[in-house]
Amino acid sequence: MTKERERICVGIENDTDIIRARQKGRELAISLGFSSSDSTLIATAISEVTRNIILYAVRGEITLTSIEEGKRLGLAIVVHDDGPGIPNIELAMQDGFSTGNSLGLGLPGARRLVDDFSITSELGIGTTITMTKWIR
């Protein structure tokens, strides 16, 4: 069973919010006991997925939750937007694929930085990305 310990929510509307979100993520990760290296991976993953909101969806929010499952501690990151949705998730998860004039490493890159990664998207409704990283 997964227990929640602490929860932080940050609205994402512009590039300043990206910075705020990844700072909060790093702070929470450090306070949970993540290594400096893993905290940087978490902050970088947050930066990538929240940037997607700015690029494609205009507005959204990120929720950071510290979780406990048995003896292990982790950080759950949920990013949600009410944007246009992703027509082809399989394609969007491929390295180098981008419709937004970027390197196309955002989503597949973020997936490599965390332990669990899932994405659901509905056209015209929005996209939700859930990521979890556990303390090693």
Next chain:
Amino acid sequence: MLVPILRQGENLIASLQSNLTDRDLLQFSDDLAERLGKWRSRGVIIDISAVDVLDSFATRMLRGIVATTELRGASTVVVGMQPEVAFAMIELGLTFDAITTALDLEDGLAFLAARRRKS
């Protein structure tokens, strides 16, 4: 937040703070180009030792900035990348391609001096 750009002899030295927004980076790109032309600098050092996150956007911006200063004839070195940031870049699948990097400011300046002696 403005990125300070110092002139030291023939070189420009810019130190990026942590938490620069996209707009700050775009502004830095313009400022550096302007300073480079004004001072006719031969070398540029971009110190990123304070930067704690380099995502794909920032990496692409930095690559563009370095390519621009190189094209305008100034040898450019990126110095001081934190080990955690380097690790995260590799995991993300990002590279610095043709960018010259050095451990710290001292090594970066030594690299520029050596290159100038050669030319």
